Amino acid sequence: MNDNPYLPLKAEIQEIIQETTSDLDVKTYRLKFAGDRKMEFMPGQFVELSVAGTGEAPFGFASNPLRNDTIDISIKRTGTLTDVIHALKEGDTVFVRGPFGNTFPVEKLEGNDILYIAGGIGLAPLRPLITYMLEDVNRSKYKKIQMLIAARSSKDFIYFREYEEWRGMKDTEVTLTIDNEEEGWNENVGFPHNLVAEMTFDMNKTYAVLCGPPIMIKFVSQKLIEMGMSLDRIYTTLEMRMTCGVGNCGKCNIGHKYVCVDGPVFNLAELGEMPDEY
Amino acid sequence: MADPAVMISKAEILKMLAELMKDATVFAPASNGKKLDYMPVRNVEDIVFGDDIPYKSPKEIFFPRTEKIITFKDGDAEAEISTEKYVLFGARPCDLEALDIMRKVFTEGRFKDPFFEERYNNTLIIGVGCVDKKPGCFCDERETDMGYSDKCDLFLGAQGAEDYFQALHLSEKGRETLGRYIDGLRTFQNTGHEFKPAHTLSIDATEEELFDKIDWESLVETCQGCGMCTYICPTCHCFGFKDVDEGGCASRYRNWDSCMFPKFTLHASGHNPREERHERYRQRFAHKYLYVKKNFGAVACTGCGRCVRACPAGVNIKAIAEKIGEDLQ
Amino acid sequence: MIYEEMTNNIRSVCEKLLNSNDVEVIVAYRGGGVEGMQIPYFAKTPEDVQNIEWGDRCYQNIAPYVHGLSKKVGILAKPCDARILTQYITEQQIKRDDVYIIGVDCVGMVDENGDPRPGCPDCMVRKPPIYDEYIKDDRVDSLDLSPPASEDGGLEANFERFRKEIDKCIMCYACRQACYGCYCKTCFIDRDLPDWQPAEIDAGTKMTFHMGRTMHLAGRCVECGACEASCESGVNVRYIIKEVTKFIEDEYGYSAGMDPEQVPALLVNKFDDREVGFLGGETHG
Numbered sequence: 001m002n003d004n005p006y007l008p009l010k011a012e013i014q015e016i017i018q019e020t021t022s023d024l025d026v027k028t029y030r031l032k033f034a035g036d037r038k039m040e041f042m043p044g045q046f047v048e049l050s051v052a053g054t055g056e057a058p059f060g061f062a063s064n065p066l067r068n069d070t071i072d073i074s075i076k077r078t079g080t081l082t083d084v085i086h087a088l089k090e091g092d093t094v095f096v097r098g099p100f101g102n103t104f105p106v107e108k109l110e111g112n113d114i115l116y117i118a119g120g121i122g123l124a125p126l127r128p129l130i131t132y133m134l135e136d137v138n139r140s141k142y143k144k145i146q147m148l149i150a151a152r153s154s155k156d157f158i159y160f161r162e163y164e165e166w167r168g169m170k171d172t173e174v175t176l177t178i179d180n181e182e183e184g185w186n187e188n189v190g191f192p193h194n195l196v197a198e199m200t201f202d203m204n205k206t207y208a209v210l211c212g213p214p215i216m217i218k219f220v221s222q223k224l225i226e227m228g229m230s231l232d233r234i235y236t237t238l239e240m241r242m243t244c245g246v247g248n249c250g251k252c253n254i255g256h257k258y259v260c261v262d263g264p265v266f267n268l269a270e271l272g273e274m275p276d277e278y
Numbered sequence: 279m280a281d282p283a284v285m286i287s288k289a290e291i292l293k294m295l296a297e298l299m300k301d302a303t304v305f306a307p308a309s310n311g312k313k314l315d316y317m318p319v320r321n322v323e324d325i326v327f328g329d330d331i332p333y334k335s336p337k338e339i340f341f342p343r344t345e346k347i348i349t350f351k352d353g354d355a356e357a358e359i360s361t362e363k364y365v366l367f368g369a370r371p372c373d374l375e376a377l378d379i380m381r382k383v384f385t386e387g388r389f390k391d392p393f394f395e396e397r398y399n400n401t402l403i404i405g406v407g408c409v410d411k412k413p414g415c416f417c418d419e420r421e422t423d424m425g426y427s428d429k430c431d432l433f434l435g436a437q438g439a440e441d442y443f444q445a446l447h448l449s450e451k452g453r454e455t456l457g458r459y460i461d462g463l464r465t466f467q468n469t470g471h472e473f474k475p476a477h478t479l480s481i482d483a484t485e486e487e488l489f490d491k492i493d494w495e496s497l498v499e500t501c502q503g504c505g506m507c508t509y510i511c512p513t514c515h516c517f518g519f520k521d522v523d524e525g526g527c528a529s530r531y532r533n534w535d536s537c538m539f540p541k542f543t544l545h546a547s548g549h550n551p552r553e554e555r556h557e558r559y560r561q562r563f564a565h566k567y568l569y570v571k572k573n574f575g576a577v578a579c580t581g582c583g584r585c586v587r588a589c590p591a592g593v594n595i596k597a598i599a600e601k602i603g604e605d606l607q
Numbered sequence: 608m609i610y611e612e613m614t615n616n617i618r619s620v621c622e623k624l625l626n627s628n629d630v631e632v633i634v635a636y637r638g639g640g641v642e643g644m645q646i647p648y649f650a651k652t653p654e655d656v657q658n659i660e661w662g663d664r665c666y667q668n669i670a671p672y673v674h675g676l677s678k679k680v681g682i683l684a685k686p687c688d689a690r691i692l693t694q695y696i697t698e699q700q701i702k703r704d705d706v707y708i709i710g711v712d713c714v715g716m717v718d719e720n721g722d723p724r725p726g727c728p729d730c731m732v733r734k735p736p737i738y739d740e741y742i743k744d745d746r747v748d749s750l751d752l753s754p755p756a757s758e759d760g761g762l763e764a765n766f767e768r769f770r771k772e773i774d775k776c777i778m779c780y781a782c783r784q785a786c787y788g789c790y791c792k793t794c795f796i797d798r799d800l801p802d803w804q805p806a807e808i809d810a811g812t813k814m815t816f817h818m819g820r821t822m823h824l825a826g827r828c829v830e831c832g833a834c835e836a837s838c839e840s841g842v843n844v845r846y847i848i849k850e851v852t853k854f855i856e857d858e859y860g861y862s863a864g865m866d867p868e869q870v871p872a873l874l875v876n877k878f879d880d881r882e883v884g885f886l887g888g889e890t891h892g
Contacts (some may be wrong), residue, residue, distance in 0.1 A: 005389040006347055007357045034354075052350035053523030056530070079546050080799060095355055214549075240551070241543060243518055246389035250516035250537055253561070254551070255485045256569040261388050275489050277551045277561075310775050312841025333839050334777070343777055344808035413719075414641045500647040502671065504784035509777060510839055522806040531806045539780075541797055588839045590667050590785055592639070592646025 005246045008050060008095035010034040014070055016090055022155035025077040026121055027086060028062060031096065032070045039099060041065050043106065043129035044237060044265040047098030048245050049073060051088070055081045058242040058260070060125035061099070066135050071096075074124040074158060100245035101264050104129050104235060109142065109207050115199070116147040117192050117220050119212025123149055123158055125237050125264075126211050134169060145172045146199065150192045150212065152179050175199075193219035196227075203228045210236045221268060231269035238264045238271075238278055254278055286460055288441035291434070292322040294459035295367060298402070302363035305339050307332050316366065325368065327437060329410050331582065335373050335512030336366055337380060340397045341534075347393055347519075348530035359392055364401040371427035372417050372582035374405045376512030378429040382574040383515060393532070402451055405430040409437070412583060416596045419479040420581030432456065479599050480577055481567040483606050488564055492602055494556040500591040503555045505538035507585035507595075513566065513578040516542070537561050559593075567599065610662040613711065613742055617683060620709055620740050622656045624681050630707050633681035634672045636665040642719035647672065659683070661742075666716040666724045668833050670695070671787045679705055685713040687726070687831035689735035690864025691787040694829060697864075697871050700790065710738025712747045725845065726832020729755035736865050757853070758846040769847070773813040775840045778805065782844075783820060785837035788827045795819055817844050824848055826855035826872035829864040858883055 015030040033039065039047075041061050050056035063072035077086045088094070106129070114133065118126050133142045147166065151157045157176065167174045177188035177195055188195055193216070208224055210217050217236055224234055240252035242260040252259035255274045266274075295304055299320065306325040308317040316336040319325055346358050369377070384394040408424040411417065417424045425436060431452035435444030445460075447453040481488065508514040518535040521528060535542055538558050544550045552558050570578035579595065586594045621633050637648035637658045645664045649672075650656055661683070670691035673680050684692060689710050695701045712734050715727035731754060733747040759765065780796075783789045795803050796816050803819075805812040821844070828848045835845045856862055858881070861872040 003390075004357050004359075004392045006391075006393070008348070008355045010354055050521065050530075052355075053521055053528030055521045056519060080802075093353055095350070239545070241545060246391070247387050248384065248389075248391060248515065249518065249535070250565070251518070251535075251543055253537075253565065253569065255564075256572040273486075275485055277557070310841065311771070312775065313839070315840075333841075344805075346807065499649050500672070502784055504779075504781040504837065506779050506781040506784075506837070506839055509779035509781075520804055520806040529806070533805065533808060536779075541793075587641055590781075590833075590837045592641075592644065592667070594641070 005097065006244070008048070008056075008097045009037060009039070011071075011094055011096050013088055013090050013092050013094060016088075019074060019158040019160075020156050022153055024120070024152065024156050025086065026074055026158050027077075028072050028074045028158070029085070029088075029094070030063075030070045030072050031094065033096070038068050039071055039096070040068065041071075041099035041128075042103035043132050044104040044125065045099040045101045045128075046125075046242070046245075046264065047071075047073065047096050047100065048242075049085075050095045050097075051081065051084050052093075052095060054084045056095075056097075056243075057081050058100075058245065060128075060237070060264075062124040062127045064131035064135070065128050066132060066137075072127075074121060074127075076121050097245060100242070100260055102262065104209065104265050106132065112142065113144040113201055113206040114142055114146070115201055115206050115208045116145070117150075117196065117208065117210045117212070117216075118147070119150045119192060119216040120152065120156060121158060122210075122212030122216070124211075126209060127159060129209065130166070134166065134172070139169070143171065143205070144201075146175070146201065147173065148175045148177065148192055148195060148199070150177045150179075150216070154178055154182050154185055191219065192216060193223040196220060196223050203230075203233075206233065208234045210234065225268075231272060232267045234268045235265060236268070236271075238266060240264075240278060284445050284456070284460075285442050286434075286445045286456075288327065288437070288443070290460055291443065292325070294455070295325070295365070296322050297459055298365045298455075302365045302402070304365040304367060305336060306367040316368070327368075327406075329408055329412065331370055331372075331408070331412055331415070331584075333584065333588070334510040335376060335582065335584065336369050337377065337512055337515070339364055339366055339401065340377070340394050341380065341384070341515060341517075343534050345393065345532045346529050347532045350528040350530075357392065359396050360400070361396070362400060364397065365404065366401055367404045368406045369403060369430065370408055370582070371405065371424055372415075372420075372422050372580040373512050374403070374427040374429040375422050375576075375580045376578075376582065377403075379513050379570065379574065379576050379578050379580075380515055382576070383570065386574065402432070402455060403430040404452075405433045406443075407434065407436040412587070414583035414586040415581060416479065416583055416586070417581035419477060419596065420577065420579055421478055422580045479581075479596065479603075480571075481599060481602060481606070483568070483602075485564065485568060487606060488568060488602070489560070492560075492605055494560045495554075497598060497601065498556050498559040498593060501555055501559050501593045502591050503538055503540075503558065504590065505536040506588050506590075507593075508536040508538055508562065509534065510584045510588055512580065512582055512584070513570070514562075518542075537565070563595065563598065563602075609744065609746070613744060614659065614661045616742050617661050617709060617711065618656050618659055620742070621650060621659060621681065621683075622653050624707060624709075625650065625653045625656065629679065630681040631678045633659075633683070633709075634669045635659045635683040636661065636667075636669070640664070644719060661711065663715070663717050664719075666718070666836060668785070668787060668831050671790075673706055674700055674787070674790055679707070681707040681709060683709050683711060684735055684738065685711050686732045686735045687713075687730070687829055689737055690732065690829035691831065692864075693737050693867050694787070694827060694864040694871070696867045697869065698827075698874075703867060707740075708735070708738045709740045709742065710735030711742040712744035714744060714746050714750060724832060725835035725843070726830055729849075730830065732865070737867055755849065757850070759850055769814075769817075769844065770810065772842050772844055773810060773817060776813050776817070776838075776842045777840055778808050778813060778816060779839075781837045781839065782834035782842075785833040786820075786824070787829070787831065787833070788824050789820070791823075795823070817847075821848050821851060825851050826859065826861055827863050828852050854884075 011031040017028040019026040062074040240259040243249045247258040247261035384391040431449040566578040633650040636645040640646040670688040859872040
């Protein structure tokens with residue numbers, strides 16, 4: 001990162017990966033910084049990504065922090081800026097500032113089982129943490145890894161090309177679920193909070209990491225708390241209007257904290273101490 | 279009070295400012311045609327002395343209302359950092375203390391803001407003390423000494439008889455300026471200056487108490503949400519970006535924004551964390567009286583009274599702070 | 608003396624009203640503002656009524672408080688407030704039955720120095736056009752009212768004056784927020800589809816904002832002066848809307864906020880409209 005946190009770096013779109021095949025259009029952009037520069041980051045952090053003349057918005061890193069020749073950013077088409085980004089082609093230029101924000105507590109999580117629960121594009125900000133843990137150099141630091149990945153339909157899964165690889169790893173389980181029955185679908189149907197109740201994990205040796213729609217986070221957290229998990233073992237990542245990324249513009253200010261520098265990663269105990277303004 | 283102090287006359291000050299004007303933009307209290315403001319002045323005769331405090335704070339010299347910060351040229355991004363030289367003359371102690379809070383926010387957080395910092399470093403700040411409070415001022419309650427502040431390069435004690443000021447230099451830049459422009463300095467026996475705040479207006483509560491124990495809705499029911507308080511406030515510093523394509527060359531502007539507007543926190547999804555007006559007022563109040571204090575060690579309200587005088591609906595932050603103090607008892 | 612008597616009358620009306628439970632709150636004024644100004648006040652109990660004050664410093668328009676309120680309210684309405692309420696009724700923003708209007712005559716308001724507040728010297732409406740209860744001020748009958756002189760100085764002089772005024776403007780939007788008529792959920796200047804949001808706050812942006820606002824208030828301005836009074840920077844662009852208001856009166860015979868039964872000029876579509884001011888339309892005069 002340069003001295004000026006407002007000055008973006010130029011990056012080229014090296015590859016565009018179509019993630020979803022439904023109308024919930026999600027694409028992953030593989031970016032390479034000009035002059036072979038690399039952006040060092042850790043799981044949980046985010047960037048401010050812009051297209052010159054259109055605007056800028058925060059997006060979580062979606063790739064393995066240990067392999068940062070390029071970075072991945074997954075983007076769902078939702079508004080003016082994302083419309084423009086979705087119209088870009090390989091070889092086009094975007095601008096990136098970062099990394100910003102805190103990180104998942106990778107060291108604190110060591111020696112524990114990990115339960116990932118992701119809904120839709122909520123898997124994107126978890127992918128750096130998942131891939132970080134699954135790296136050979138790190139895998140032995142974490143015990144059993146369970147992932148519950150939910151999507152609206154079978155066409156809405158992102159990173160589905162990687163699920164088989166993850167499933168093939170030692171002590172790693174991937175459970176998939178969709179909202180409604182579909183022909184040819186052999187995995188689970190139903191909302192994650194119902195499925196969590198059926199999963200087995202040791203409450204005192206497991207950390208849960210959640211990301212997804214607010215309603216999913218709400219119900220899954222409630223279920224985990226009911227099942228006896230303590231608040232400081234449930235982690236999630238907040239979405240706010242993080243305009244500046246440096247804790248000054250005031251838009252992501254909740255209590256004395258700024259989500260862009262003190263977050264976006266919080267556990268539920270930390271969130272409980274903050275005013276309910278997110 | 280810092281030492282040594284000297285006495286200089288108004289004529290000498292004007293002469294000094296006229297010299298400074300040669301290679302810097304001098305901002306000083308002057309009329310904008312209707313109101314007193316910190317204006318860029320080209321003629322020292324336009325400078326207004328006396329106790330009338332400019333209607334808005336001098337923050338925009340360092341943090342402009344609108345500012346091009348980035349240009350995207352030839353496929354690359356460049357920062358537009360100001361190298362202009364400024365002089366701020368006549369800043370009141372409340373504004374000086376507020377500016378120092380703003381400096382902390384912009385330069386002592388986890389990141390430095392180079393746009394603010396460069397302007398701040400390139401500005402010679404000359405403060406002037408007040409003799410009388412204006413209706414609405416509550417500096418002493420907010421522990422701001424209207425007679426003195428050391429958050430500047432040069433401070434002029436309130437105008438005395440025969441148009442003389444007690445001048446104190448508080449930085450190398452200030453000392454050097456005095457030495458260069460004022461002939462035959464008369465040293466002045468500093469008699470000391472004691473300041474005793476009337477009573478301290480501060481909120482001693484947790485965030486939880488402030489949210490749960492106060493009936494914000496009825497406390498600020500007459501607030502019209504106009505947000506003017508945030509624009510004229512010397513410590514309000516929220517902003518937003520706006521990118522435009524200006525005929526092939528794209529630019530990013532940084533403009534002031536206000537936490538009093540619903541759009542400030544509105545998510546793309548339509549969700550708004552601070553939907554109601556009283557929630558937004560609570561944010562403004564709590565940010566000043568709690569959050570900045572917690573993060574930077576100073577309450578971000580120096581009692582300048584601008585919002586109290588300007589509010590069309592009579593919302594008075596001092597009265598509100600007092601009421602909250604009572605309600606928390 | 609006059610104000611004391613009027614205040615007493617107002618208080619007794621309000622007390623009766625709150626005791627009857629016909630309204631949940633009465634929007635009025637109280638003392639206690641900076642420099643002796645009287646400020647908006649919500650009276651909710653019969654005891655609160657003793658705080659209500661009426662005088663020559665009740666400048667702030669309080670009618671906008673009833674916009675969007677879902678409860679039954681009483682309101683102390685000086686003529687410009689009563690015009691605002693009338694306009695809200697014709698624009699279907701409030702229901703006549705949901706407001707109990709205590710109309711009060713007004714000889715004009717003054718600021719902290721005793722100078723007339725913006726809008727007041729030009730005001731031609733000294734009696735509230737609608738009310739449920741009426742508080743009279745005999746002095747209004749002897750006021751010598753004459754319509755304000757046109758401030759149209761010709762295109763170039765107009766533009767020069769406008770440029771000087773907006774030079775002071777810091778685009779804080781206080782005029783918009785203070786204006787009764789600016790109740791759009793999202794103001795055009797805040798819209799991003801299409802994108803009207805300002806990038807650089809320059810003369811062009813300010814002109815877009817002030818002119819856009821003026822056009823949106825065509826035939827709706829009740830000449831309360833809140834835009835100018837609320838401006839801390841001392842900007843006066845009220846003279847422009849004054850001309851627009853006069854134009855609407857001349858061309859369409861409509862004065863905003865005078866008659867709750869009359870349909871606002873902007874809401875009427877006539878095939879024989881001369882379309883003055885529009886491209887291809889006729890010239891005014």
